[in-house]
Amino acid sequence: MKTQVCIIGAGPAGLLLGHLLRAEGIECIVLERQTGDYVLGRIRAGVLEQITVSLMERLGLDARLKAEGLPHDGFNLANGERLIRIDIAALTGKHVVVYGQTELTRDLMAATEERGLEVIYGATDAAVHDIDSDAPYVTFGKDGGEQRIDARFIVGCDGFHGPSRQSILSRGAEYHREYPFGWLGILADVPPCNHELIYANHERGFALASMRSETRSRYYIDVPLTEKVEDWPDERIWDELSIRLGPEAAANITRGPSLEKSIAPLRSYVFAPMRAGSLLLCGDAAHIVPPTGAKGLNLAASDVHYAAEALRAFFKGYEADAIAGYSDKALARVWKAERFSWSLTRLMHRFPEDGPFERAMQVAELDYIASSKAAQTSIAENYVGLPV
Template identity: 50%
Template sequence: MARTQVGIIGAGPAGLLLSYLLHAEGIDAVVLEARSREYVERRVRAGVCEHPTVELLREIGVGARMDAEGLPHHGFSLRFDGADHRIALTELTGKSIMVYGQQEIVKDLIAAHEAKGHPVEFEVADVELSDVDGERPRVRYRDVDGKPRELQCAVIAGCDGFHGVSRPSAPGLKPIDREYPFAWLGVLARTPPSHEELIYTYHERGFALHSMRSPEVTRLYLQVPQDEKIEEWPDDRIWSELSARLATSDGFSLHEGPILDKSVTPMRSFVAEPMRYGRLFLAGDAAHIVPPTGAKGMNLAVADVRVLSRALVELLRHNRSELAESYSDTCLARVWRAEHFSWSMTSMLHTAPGADDFQRRLQLSQLRYTVSSTAAATSLAENYVGLPFE
């Protein structure tokens, strides 16, 4: 049986960043991941990094490629009434965001682990957590060769996402959730972005988002019905619908190109309270999900593990438990602020099935107020660039 101080389940941004922060403080950690390294390095997810996330990655020394290849953005557009209305993030807040794919952050963190010899085990199977309410929780699993292994830990960090094994291993958590009556059809296209910044579009046919991953690759989204099948969306239909929703009165031109990937993602809000059970701590999507409209998912995971890393250093090095005991409450304060922001952006920009003219006029009223009021625009900008860490 092997031993470590912190067993980390999941090699996404949360698990890898937590491991890196702990190793920097002299705390042993082992990361276990069910997928292959190739899979997690190519898994396309979030692309917007909040200001605090960018600053943290720079601070710990893993931000060099992000600064070289990422795309700093100082604003974004709300598009409605056939026109763009820019939210000037930097002018309003003094801060900016960085467009840099989650998979690129994962690549950077894996490379940093490799360079320092920190252990990450890929392609593990049959992961089971036990004794999480005791002093020595255990992780049983099969390694890449199928051999049974057991890892004894002082603490387990569940960073394995919404469908992982960690949250079901914590009995008594209270799930609080909401499902939305629509989904996002997301595409990755090999074509230069059609606009220098993100465009969030309110349209009577449904929401659309123009984003990007690089100067050569564009990320685009369409609101679709909740039960939509990707087979119903050939490439020509996708481009036609995007063109219709993103059209402006001044003749906006959408760049088209080969679609590299497309998928339909359901929309939900979910929070599990508390984010801790005994010696098992949940972080990131294992504990909470936000609609992607507010670009908060990965950034919340980063905020979680920043708090958790400090709590575990205090607990395991100094035998002080105050930060560990307050971990859940500390994180949930930020989580619920992000949940509200993401819900409000979603509600303001999406067309609900069966929505009547009253509801549509309320949405347009809110959009017009947001872009005409400095106070309203500043509030949106402050939340979007990321509230300061505690």
């Protein structure tokens, strides 16, 4: 097989890039190791910045997002019994939209046949070759044999453990921070306790109240990495949430059986540069942020935006050096998002090594945020998404 761009990974980043390229008449093929059903089974966040919404609008794939997405004009930071509301609409003139990543992926998947985007599922053992040349290629297993795709460019949207980043580890630098806790999440078909998200800093630990819709809620608490999901029956999680989120939120929590429970470790990670020869990296293949601040999917979307613009400029002959500039443009936004996610994680979590001084600094910072429009504006600008 031969194409102009081979994309590895059919999550939201890979599919979004594929659709953007096809809309420009650029040939591309998307490879995915798993089945489509497996991809849709992944439970992920769903707070969308304007960049993500705008890309779906540009593609004309935003009908369900507009009909079912929940626009949010603000969110809350909780410290004990106090709720600090960050009015992002008033402070920035923008808002975010709550719409599950699974649903966004479903919309992108549903349009592949109509838009002429070829996706090959069950493509195992993908490997990239000759990325320092103008004729790189990808090999993969399918139907019991090895197949090959020749391309001009390869884009790795295949996550932290995918072959794309692994193939160029020796060519760049890794920046990382592992956190000493994970997020224990519970998904339930119950109405949310608040119409906006609540990030809570409690003496027992962090908690987050979020939602997927007006009838489906997603809650989190932080737990040590040694904890196991089976040691947390539903009632224990609901009890802990009621304590950590504070009395106002607790009074509005509706309990129900879990649809899904899991513990996700937290990590900050950046690989730089995000390009080597004819290989570009997007999303988790190049960087990971802790989920505090909801930057993961949106950062992947901004990568895709920069990658699509660079590839369009190259193939349409607008800018010969467009590909060379991709990594610097993407990383400039990546590092700002990493900074925000790290700082919000540091503010809202209790770290094992923290003592009275660190706790006093958290209290002082939250007091400052509560009383300062400038501080709230800074948080709002970062939360709603910096310009691309």
